[in-house]
Amino acid sequence: MKFVHWLLLGCVVAMPLSASAQWQWIDKNGKKVFSDQAPPPDVPEKNILRRAGSPPPARATFDASGGEAPAADAAGTAPAKARENAAAPKPSGVDKDLEEKTKKAEAEQKAKEAAEAAKLAKAKADNCALARQGKATVDSGIRIAKVNAQGEREIMDDTARAAEQKRLQSVIDSDCK
Known part of the structure; x- marks a missing residue:
């Protein structure tokens, strides 16, 4: 009976992990969007930063010259991802809605x-x-x-x-x- 209790407790503890499946993308205004739903079809593939169930993107490392050197993984896809991320629009750090509200x-x-x-x-x-x-x-x-x-x-x-x-x-x- 104790084994069943431990198994049930393990299932209850592991349940929130399934809820952590999130999508992350940059919308047309340059804002990062987090959702448990897939992005709309009008979002280009290069703007999708994270898919549900995939691990978060690897952090970039810096080389001795101060530039960013992407960490290569076993398949060598990190440089390709770095090029995709470089082509993605960068958020400007200014929220347009907030600016409009303050002006108003x-x-x-x-x-x-x-x-x-x-x-x-x-x-x-x-x-x-x-x-x-x-x-x-x-x-x-x-x-x-x-x-x-x-x-x-x-x-x-x-x-x-x-x-x-x-x-x-x-x-x-x-x-x-």
């Missing part, structure tokens, strides 16, 4: 800033117009009544009128440019 985000940020600036300019223009209208009213000399905190009407005296003129002039100075 920057454009949205600039649009938000422009909208905020326009909103601020409109508020300043409105404040300027109201301050000029209020100053014209105060300068006219007519009686002006204000409502106090208790809800009672009070007529402005000369000191309150002078203070209101100063306040309105400071608003005009800051918002009307």
